[in-house]
Amino acid sequence: xxxxxxxxxxxxxxxxxxxxxxxxxxxxxxxxxxxxxxxxxxxxxxxxxxxxxxxxxxxxxxxxxxxxxxxxxxxxxxxxxxxxxxxxxxxxxxxxxxxxxxxxxxxxxxxxxxxxxxxxxxxxxxxxxxxxxxxxxxxxxxxxxxxxxxxxxxxxxxxxxxxxxxxxxxxxxxxxxxxxxxxxxxxxxxxxxxxxxxxxxxxxxxxxxxxxxxxxxxxxxxxxxxxxxxxxxxxxxxxxxxx
Amino acid sequence: xxxxxxxxxxxxxxxxxxxxxxxxxxxxxxxxxxxxxxxxxxxxxxxxxxxxxxxxxxxxxxxxxxxxxxxxxxxxxxxxxxxxxxxxxxxxxxxxxxxxxxxxxxxxxxxxxxxxxxxxxxxxxxxxxxxxxxxxxxxxxxxxxxxxxxxxxxxxxxxxxxxxxxxxxxxxxxxxxxxxxxxxxxxxxxxxxxxxxxxxxxxxxxxxxxxxxxxxxxxxxxxxxxxxxxxxxxxxxxxxxxxxxxxxxxxxxxxxxxxxxxxxxxxxxxxxxxxxxxxxxxxxxxxxxxxxxxxxxxxxxxxxxxxxxxxxxxxxxxxxxxxxxxxxxxxxxxxxxxxxxxxxxxxxxxxxxxxxxxxxxxxxxxxxxxxxxxxxxxxxxxxxxxxxxxxxxxxxxxxxxxxxxxxxxxxxxxxxxxxxxxxxxxxxxxxxxxxx
Numbered sequence: 001x002x003x004x005x006x007x008x009x010x011x012x013x014x015x016x017x018x019x020x021x022x023x024x025x026x027x028x029x030x031x032x033x034x035x036x037x038x039x040x041x042x043x044x045x046x047x048x049x050x051x052x053x054x055x056x057x058x059x060x061x062x063x064x065x066x067x068x069x070x071x072x073x074x075x076x077x078x079x080x081x082x083x084x085x086x087x088x089x090x091x092x093x094x095x096x097x098x099x100x101x102x103x104x105x106x107x108x109x110x111x112x113x114x115x116x117x118x119x120x121x122x123x124x125x126x127x128x129x130x131x132x133x134x135x136x137x138x139x140x141x142x143x144x145x146x147x148x149x150x151x152x153x154x155x156x157x158x159x160x161x162x163x164x165x166x167x168x169x170x171x172x173x174x175x176x177x178x179x180x181x182x183x184x185x186x187x188x189x190x191x192x193x194x195x196x197x198x199x200x201x202x203x204x205x206x207x208x209x210x211x212x213x214x215x216x217x218x219x220x221x222x223x224x225x226x227x228x229x230x231x232x233x234x235x236x237x238x239x240x241x242x243x
Numbered sequence: 244x245x246x247x248x249x250x251x252x253x254x255x256x257x258x259x260x261x262x263x264x265x266x267x268x269x270x271x272x273x274x275x276x277x278x279x280x281x282x283x284x285x286x287x288x289x290x291x292x293x294x295x296x297x298x299x300x301x302x303x304x305x306x307x308x309x310x311x312x313x314x315x316x317x318x319x320x321x322x323x324x325x326x327x328x329x330x331x332x333x334x335x336x337x338x339x340x341x342x343x344x345x346x347x348x349x350x351x352x353x354x355x356x357x358x359x360x361x362x363x364x365x366x367x368x369x370x371x372x373x374x375x376x377x378x379x380x381x382x383x384x385x386x387x388x389x390x391x392x393x394x395x396x397x398x399x400x401x402x403x404x405x406x407x408x409x410x411x412x413x414x415x416x417x418x419x420x421x422x423x424x425x426x427x428x429x430x431x432x433x434x435x436x437x438x439x440x441x442x443x444x445x446x447x448x449x450x451x452x453x454x455x456x457x458x459x460x461x462x463x464x465x466x467x468x469x470x471x472x473x474x475x476x477x478x479x480x481x482x483x484x485x486x487x488x489x490x491x492x493x494x495x496x497x498x499x500x501x502x503x504x505x506x507x508x509x510x511x512x513x514x515x516x517x518x519x520x521x522x523x524x525x526x527x528x529x530x531x532x533x534x535x536x537x538x539x540x541x542x543x544x545x546x547x548x549x550x551x552x553x554x555x556x557x558x559x560x561x562x563x564x565x566x567x568x569x570x571x572x573x574x575x576x577x578x579x580x581x582x583x584x585x586x587x588x589x590x591x592x593x594x595x596x597x598x599x600x601x602x603x604x605x606x607x608x609x610x611x612x613x614x615x616x617x618x619x620x621x622x623x624x625x626x627x628x629x630x631x632x633x634x635x636x637x638x639x640x641x642x643x644x645x646x647x648x649x650x651x652x653x654x655x656x657x658x659x660x661x662x663x664x665x666x667x668x669x670x671x672x673x674x675x676x677x678x679x
Contacts, residue, residue, distance in 0.1 A: 035611030036628040036671075046677040088677070201677050220575030237571045240676045241637050 043239060046092040046201030054094040054129055060136045061087060062152035064186070067139075070159050071190045078211040079204070086193030089202030093189070094129045101127035122181045135182040138173035198238045209236040269420040272360060274428065275353035277380045278387070284338040284352065285345030285395070289388035298389025301382045304449030304533075305375060306525035311336050319343075319396040323405075324369050325477065326463065330405030331369050334361075339395035349387050356383065358426060364413035365420070367403070368463060377429040377448035423464035435543075442540025445533060446471075450526075455481035455517065472547040473599065478668060479516045480602040482595075485544045489551040490599040497538030504534045506586065507615030512596050513589040515612035515626075516603065522615035552598050555643050555655035565644035572629070572641070581649040587614065587624040592649035601642060601656045602664070608638045609661070609670035630670040635661040 055061050068081035078084070093099060106125055109115040115123045124131060139162075143151035147158065154162070165171035166183040173179040193202030195209070197217065203209065209216055215234035224232055289295055302308070310333045313321040320335040337343040344352065347362055354360040359372035366372055378386075403411045420426075429448060431440040446452045457465040458474045465474075473483040473490070483491035492500065499509040504526040507514040514522050529537070557565070570579065576588045583590030591597065597604055606612070611628035614620070629638065635658040646653030664670070 031613060031616050031623045031625075033613055035613055035625040037631060039671075042631055042674065045674050048675060048677045085677075199674065199677065218571045220570075222575075223570070223579060235567060240632060240674055241568070241634075242676065 043197070043199055044096070045199045045240075046088060052087075052091045054099060054132070055087065055091045059140060059150065059152075060132075062150070063136050063139055064090065064132075066152040066154070066159055067163065067186050068190045068193075070156060070163060071187055072194055078207045081190045081194055083204070084194055084207045085198075085202040085204040086190055089193035089196065089200055090189050092201045093192075094132060099127060099129035101129075122178050124178075124181070128185065131177075131182060131185060135173070135177050135185070138177040138179075139182075142171070142173055199240055206236040206238055269424045269426045270358070270360070270417060271426060272354050272358055274357065274380075274426075275350045278349040278353045278383070280348045280350040282348060283340070283345060284347050284349075284387075284391055285340040287349075287391050289391045291388055294385045294388040295392055296389075297382075298385035298387070300528070301378070301386040301449060302389055303525050303528035304445060305378075305386075305451070306449075306521060307336070309520055309524040310370075315398045316394075316396040318390075318393055319398040320400045321398065326367075326369055328410040328463065329403075329407050331367055332400055332402050332405065333370075334402050335396065335398045335400050336390070337393050337396045337398075338391060339397050342397050342399040343395060344390075345395060349384075352387055352390070353383055356386070357428075359416065359420065359424070363402070365416035367413075367416060368419065368423075371451035371454045373424055373465070374448055374451035374454060376424070376426060377444060379429065379444075382449075419462065419464070423462070436539070438536045438539040439543055441533065442536035442538070445529070445537050446540055450537070452484065456484050469547070471541075471544065472549065475600065475602065476517065478602070478606055478664075480600040481518070482599060482603075483547055483549060484541055486542065486546040487549055487595075488546065490549050490595050491547060492541060493546060493595070494593075495538075495542065497535055497542050500538035500541055501531065501534035504529055504537060505531075506617050506620040508586045508589075508620065510585050511583070511590045511594050513583075513587065513624075514615045515607065519613060519615035519623075522617055527615070527617040527619070549599070552646075552653045554652035555647050557644065557647060561640075562644070565640060566648075568637075568641055569644060569648075573645070576624075576626070581645070584624075586620055587622055588626075591645050591651065594651075598646060598651060598653040601646075601653075601660065604642050604645070605638065605656065605661050605664045606668065608633070608642065609665055610668055628670065630665065630672075631674055634673045635659075635665065 052061065055064060064087055065082045068086050072081035072084075072086070074080035074083060081087075097103070104124075104127070106127070108125070109123060111118070126134070140151050142162070143149060143154060147154055151159070151162075162171060163183060166173075166179045167187075169180040171179055173182065194207075195212075195214070196202055198204060198206060206216065208214075213231070214236060215232070216236035217239050218234075218237050224234075307318070310322045310324070311318045311320050313319070313333075315321045315335075316337070318336045320333045322333040324331045324333065335343040338345040340346050344355075344362065347355065351362060355362070355366065356372060357376045357378055359366040359368065359370065403413065409415060429444050432443075435443075453465050453471055455476050456471045456474055457467075458469050458472065460466055471484040472487075474481045485491045486493045488494060495509060503509040503512065503514065504522065506527070507519060507522040526534070577583050577591060581591030583592075583594075589597075607626055609628060609630045612626045614622070614624050616623035633641070638661045639656045639658040642656040643653075645651070646656070665672075
């Protein structure tokens with residue numbers, strides 16, 4: 001189809017649309033009565049019980065826990081990432097659409113050699129679930145090779161050292177794993193698990209929100225918009241009460 | 244089950260009485276003699292434009308469209324009405340000769356509308372002939388003229404096919420009429436004003452307000468001694484319309500009431516559910532004079548003796564916690580002081596309708612609601628359902644709080660009642676909470 005054809009077809013479509021809407025014009029009266037949210041607009045809570053579905057291997061769980069609890073350790077301000085449910089959050093996310101990369105373009109890049117340059121960050125054909133599977137194995141293998149011990153058994157200082165090296169791109173986890181990107185993925189997921197609504201399995205007792213003073217899912221902030229630079233002391237609110 | 248047998252037995256007795264007393268005054272149709280008995284509706288089309296216009300107004304006043312217009316077409320019937328005695332389906336009242344009322348003469352029409360005697364037998368009182376009996380001859384002539392202009396639609400309806408025995412016996416209604424039907428036209432009260440009389444005519448006649456706002460007895464008849472003192476209509480509660488200062492319209496002016504009828508809101512309460520439908524299909528069409536007349540009549544009603552509801556006891560800690568829940572979930576629309584949004588969202592402060600039977604409040608929390616959509620108030624604001632978010636206990640608590648804040652006092656709402664209504668309305672269960 002050339003430009004002329006395209007313009008013609010566009011014109012006839014517009015004309016047909018005009019005719020159709022005139023012929024079928026029915027006065028819209030009243031408004032839809034139902035005010036319930038349809039099921040597909042509701043959030044999907046993390047599934048309770050039944051244990052892990054993706055991080056099924058104990059070593060993997062321990063490795064993630066070791067990483068997460070160095071990224072967000074327990075202190076006077078709040079619990080650690082794993083205490084706040086970040087592992088359960090991660091497992092639930094990895095078992096669903098996020099883990100399957102439903103929102104990602106996973107076909108071969110057209111220009112693989114300059115893809116990262118164009119996009120500004122590393123690109124992956126693997127889903128997050130696959131990246132965790134390979135990344136955790138590689139991390140464990142790295143510890144076995146360099147420290148002759150399981151990753152989770154390393155001292156906090158040594159774990160910090162490895163994580164710092166990964167973040168800086170100074171540690172290689174082998175050809176199949178982009179260590180720097182894997183570190184960023186884990187950091188992002190730990191933060192999400194710590195700050196997402198408790199409905200999704202993490203942020204237990206809204207610990208993350210309490211720590212940073214985020215008041216949560218309130219409908220309306222008009223009573224507070226004019227109060228600047230003060231601690232409002234608002235109790236955080238989750239989507240489902242009693243979270 | 245025992246109750247069902249009792250009612251069934253009652254109906255049989257009632258039928259027997261009916262059969263024995265056929266000539267009783269309740270079945271006397273001599274009032275219809277003013278109407279023509281030779282031309283059927285199918286053969287007749289009025290050319291009296293003024294009568295047709297007046298007749299349309301009578302149709303609006305009687306809210307015929309609400310029950311007789313569904314997806315099958317204007318006045319083609321098909322609306323299902325769930326009663327304690329089975330499901331009734333509204334009839335086709337277009338002039339179609341085969342499936343509608345085209346075969347009726349004007350006299351037949353009068354008999355059906357004002358006496359409940361239809362072409363297939365007695366009508367069920369879900370069709371408010373008990374109220375329409377008050378229609379004047381002139382209004383009936385006009386309504387007949389209007390109905391003759393309605394497009395005939397072929398739509399065969401089995402009105403009482405969903406009624407189990409013995410309720411599917413239409414003759415039983417003869418006995419029912421004997422007991423409960425006041426077969427008399429409207430008589431103005433000379434000592435009262437024209438406005439008052441016009442208001443009473445609309446309230447008791449076409450408006451058939453008592454059909455919902457009066458309680459009903461075990462056989463489905465309005466309890467005359469509790470006239471307009473509030474009635475439970477299954478999933479909703481039609482509140483007290485008397486001047487009761489606690490739970491009724493005490494304190495409302497005739498103008499407030501007129502505004503409510505025409506727009507769905509008096510500035511405090513907002514019509515929802517079946518009342519919103521009544522405003523949309525019927526009441527908003529009332530002339531200003533007629534709406535005000537209804538207000539004049541209702542404000543003159545003596546107060547019912549329903550006492551002020553007792554306040555629920557909420558501890559200080561509960562009150563503070565629930566104030567936060569209210570602020571988080573409700574205040575965006577209903578206001579921090581329960582002031583609502585004038586004409587759009589109900590206020591809680593000074594809203595008597597929420598202090599009695601909690602059915603409406605629970606219903607709205609579980610299923611959401613929409614205000615009436617009228618010519619003058621088009622927004623029809625919506626209240627979202629909270630069924631996905633709050634469990635029975637949460638809903639009961641916040642409603643108890645609302646009923647006992649800003650000077651309100653009302654009995655506590657029980658979680659059990661919320662649970663019953665969740666099931667009855669088919670409202671969804673709250674989302675499961677992984678933290679619990």
